[in-house]
Amino acid sequence: MTDGDIHVVVSGSSWMGGGLGSIESAIRNLFTSANDEVIIVAYAVSGATHDLYQQFATLLQRGVRIRMLINRYDGQNPSVQNELGQLQRQFPALLQLYSFVPPHSQADLHAKIIIVDRTYALVGSANLSLRGLMDNHELGLVLEGAAVSDIVRAVDLLLRSPQTFPVSASGP
Numbered sequence: 005m006t007d008g009d010i011h012v013v014v015s016g017s018s019w020m021g022g023g024l025g026s027i028e029s030a031i032r033n034l035f036t037s038a039n040d041e042v043i044i045v046a047y048a049v050s051g052a053t054h055d056l057y058q059q060f061a062t063l064l065q066r067g068v069r070i071r072m073l074i075n076r077y078d079g080q081n082p083s084v085q086n087e088l089g090q091l092q093r094q095f096p097a098l099l100q101l102y103s104f105v106p107p108h109s110q111a112d113l114h115a116k117i118i119i120v121d122r123t124y125a126l127v128g129s130a131n132l133s134l135r136g137l138m139d140n141h142e143l144g145l146v147l148e149g150a151a152v153s154d155i156v157r158a159v160d161l162l163l164r165s166p167q168t169f170p171v172s173a174s175g176p
Contacts, residue, residue: 009148015130016141027130027144028137034120034146035059043159044072045117049084050133057087064095073162075113077103077171089173101171102163116144117159125152 013030042063063070092099104113118126128144130136162168
């Protein structure tokens, strides 16, 4: 990509084969290119995406830091909490988990963002779930350039928000 490039990526059978890249491939490519840090902002993470946890483990084994901010972490599926907890216990210095807890039940963190090395960002509608990455008709943009700096600034504000709390893995 050159500075300021934008690439549209999609999931869902009606969009496939139309010359657009897939969200799943974009995530894999971004993770492969990561050298230092991956920041993930998610509304929902599903336990059905075991391949995603494998990709997280590969990043962590390579020494890439992951900071993950998840809407209402305690309300996520227990299998998600278990998988992420296991990774956090295995890589305590590299995996930081955060929960976004809005002040009232009518508000949520609904953003879906992946930032790699503060240089590239994937922003879209897909949750980190099998349906979001494969079955649903979702759209995302892979960005580079000045817009990524603004996205990073917005996510950094969220991470410092009084509504954001660190999550510590518990269990064996």
